[in-house]
Structure formats: C-alpha cells, structure tokens
Amino acid sequence: MNRIILHVDLDSFYASVEEFRKPGIKGKPIIICIYSGRTKDSGAVSSANYKARDLGIRSGMPIIFAKRLAKKKRAIFLPADRPYYQSVSQRIMDILEKEADAFQQVSVDEAYLDVSETTGGDWEKAIKIAKSIKKKIKEREKLTCSVGIGPNKLVAKMASKNMKPDGLTLVKTPEVRNFLNPLEVSKLHGIGRVTSFILEELGIKTIKDLAEFKVASIEEKLGKNKAKMLQERAIGIDNSTVEEQEAKQISRIGTLKKDSRDIDEIFKKIKELAKDLEKRIESRKVSFRTISLITIDTTLDIQTRSETIEQTQKLVPMISITKELLKDFLEENKYKQLRRVGVRVSNLIYRKKQRTLGDF
DNA sequence: CGACGTGTAAC
C-alpha cells in the first residue's frame, strides 16, 4: 500500500507568535532578531513576517540591513524569546502527534506525520486530517501553517513549500514528476548554494534537467553517493521513515563582546556556554565521550578541535578539556583573533537503561 | 576501524 506523509510548517513562526502576543503590532512588518550584543544592532534576523518580507527582509540577514530596508515603515523589531516559542511549539506538536501513526518533529516549527495506516492510503482522508489540523492550530493558537501531502517526506516537504502562507498542497504519487520537473534545482530539498552552482555549471537548471542528466557527469563533480541520491530525489524517491531521532550531538555557541585572543577572556565565555550545555545534558539524561571546541575567527572561518575521553556526564572534564583545546588552538594560530566560540559534546550515550553495555 | 577536521545544508 502507498504511504501518505504530511509535512506541517508553521508560517513565519516566531513573528506570528509575537503578532498574537503583543497588542497593536498586527498588520505591521515584524522582524524577530537574535542580537549578538556587540553593538546596538549587531546580530541577525531570525524570522520575518510576510509584511516584512515584502520589504525584502529575510531571515539570516544582518539586523542593520533589515533596519535600512524598513526605514520609515513602522516596522517592529523584537528580540527572539526562544523559551516562549518553544512552549507554544510544544503545545502544537502535541496536537499534531495525536493525528499521526508515526511522528517526527524536525525543528521548532516543522514536523512530519505518517498517516498511512489511519487513511488506509486514501488521499481524501489525508486532506481531511490536514484541514482539521489547520483548524485546531488556528483556533487554539491563532496561528496558520502550510501543509504538504505526498507519498514520502521529500515530496511532502516540497509540497508544503508550494503554497504559503496558510497553504495546503496535495501531490499524489502519479503527479510527483510533473510537480517537481519545472522547479529550479536549488529548490530541491538538500541542494544548497554550492551544489546548485555546480549543477548549473553543468547546464542543469530544473529538477527535470537533473533527473535526465547523465549520472557519470554528476558523479565526477559530486561523487558517486551524492550523485545517486540527488537523481533519486529529482524523481521524488525518498524511502526514509518518519520517526523521532535521538540527538547525536549537543552544542552551544556564542559571540564574544569583542574580538579576542585572550585565553581568560575567551574562557569566561566558554564556561558560560558549558554550564548551559550541562543543563541540557542533565535534562536529556545523556553521557558523552567527545568534547569539541568550536572557533570562529574574524574572517568567519570555522574550525573545530576535539578530544575523546571516557564516558562522563560532568561539567568539569568538559570545561578543562575545552580549555586545553583552546590553549593549543591559540598557540598554533598566533595571529588569529576569535569572534565566536562554542562547545560541543558528541558520541552521546543515552543512560537510563544502557548502563550494562559500557560497564565492564 | 575509530578519531578527527572540514564542508554542505537546513532551520
């Protein structure tokens, strides 16, 4: 029997949450920002509602750029309140999960629902579920979402992007090729800036071009695995299952008040970040074996240094090892100033049950 | 093969 997957995407989520929460800003351009704290307007745009997007404002853009675009437009700039958005998200995810045979939250504002069993493969039933979900989210949280329905996660994801905001798009199995074919390759999920540039150099513009292109030529540029994966995706094939994934790494990164190579200065920031990480490690009941230092220098070049140790869950080794890694880094990079630093733990071991295996 | 570092991508 054919699978039926829904992809639910909350529309400009952060901005929409604030639009409902803060009185008097409805109807205006709203821009949610992550301030780095270096200067008054340093930082990046995290989310912008459609009024703001009309002005050319996009997420990821420096706040200062967005302010220029919004000049004299009565736009509202707000700092991101992520704990609050997280709590709203959780309530919505609870609604979604109840509708699905299998459920996978992929980010704070997106989830996949496998409804193959419930619908018995009937697309009309899937549409009913989608409409009912949209209604509930609207009633309970005053938010709109865009839903894509398809035979797998890839197609559902592409379908949800088809109509926004407040959209609903169904792409049945026989319609998949016609739906994907005319889209630009850069629109295919998994193809970003670099890959689309490479493909366009080969003369590949649309997803149809990609699907029909000689695999050997793509392999030359992107390697065997990626070439195969992309050509499968181009014809809408995706066999991945809808299921919650355990985190494989947890990290925290932050921006220094000013560029620095002063170990004490930098280490102060690292301790803050590590303490925050420890909270999350504790709440998720994990141990870890690998600790990484992440450095971002003034040219925005990213480097990582890591070390693997015996399984632990404690703050102390996390901090002391990161400090060693930082010392080494500074010694080996005498002329680099750091702009941002981060700490990451990986090689995670989920405790609670798995004690016996590693305990000999 | 495990560990480590980088690049790409998505949010």
Place this chain on the structure above:
DNA sequence: CCTTTTACACGTCG
C-alpha cells in the same frame, strides 16, 4: 556587516 543548532558525508591518519 555576518546568529544558532544539528546532521551527515567525506577525506585523512594511525
């Protein structure tokens, strides 16, 4: 002028 967090693939080294 330039945020945050995570995943995964790949190359290299011992």
